[in-house]
Amino acid sequence: MLGKAKLLKVYLGESERYKHKPLYQYLVYWLKEKGIGGVTVSRGIEGYGQDKVLRTARLLELSSDLPMILEIVDVAEKIDPLIPEICSMVPKGLVFSTDIQVYKHGKEQ
Amino acid sequence: MLGKAKLLKVYLGESERYKHKPLYQYLVYWLKEKGIGGVTVSRGIEGYGQDKVLRTARLLELSSDLPMILEIVDVAEKIDPLIPEICSMVPKGLVFSTDIQVYKHGKEQ
């Protein structure tokens, strides 16, 4: 996937679940099964989305649903067909993409 | 805000303050009041900016000002008018944008 590719970012809540699993974990396994090139998950410390409810690590009662950020990288031909299903899996989340230029992907040349 | 939109990223120091509040917290409240679609804050573990001073979680005396990263998402029409004010609020920070394509924003269709 060197050259032109796509970064898809997915933002969701840590407490969201899907098929008896944390949603972000389910998504990572699912993307790996689909053969997507690379996925990285980070945890934010604060944030709000479309519902305008602020989740923050500063308040205990609001800290159980901190933002999780997934960065998904592959060529558009592999990512685009998955976007509708990803969107349906994250009912409250944010999903967007940006174009990237890949210079290195492990041992791939 | 589905379709073409803008991701604005703001990098600042955890210890920076504004109107008696941590600057990053002030910015999140301020952006929410302005009706901006979504904001996520993450904490870095190391970094340097224009002043070339390395802040790192590895050295206690330099770990009180770790980099904070704000990711701000909305259409350009809503973000662009706020950029001058944001830049004036982060005197030592980094502010940049990139174009994105939004596929999902909570219940918004």
Next chain:
Amino acid sequence: MLGKAKLLKVYLGESERYKHKPLYQYLVYWLKEKGIGGVTVSRGIEGYGQDKVLRTARLLELSSDLPMILEIVDVAEKIDPLIPEICSMVPKGLVFSTDIQVYKHGKEQ
């Protein structure tokens, strides 16, 4: 570096080393010596790359090699010449760039 610039993102494992140092630390020092405008390092909590091995903070034995994310910002003229060397330093990593618009970089006007 106000105006058109470049964000280079590098993903590597926390346990990777280079010249007797953690690779991510080596890279930050090296980029600072090269005069690159700004670098921020974050730690992910889970992810996989080209080798399709999932590293996760949820499993102790796989949590010693969590993903590290470097965000490197400067004009293309300063970043592009360094990309081949960066790629050779991260044999297992992911390296990609995206175009950005910089509005603020510390005291630089």
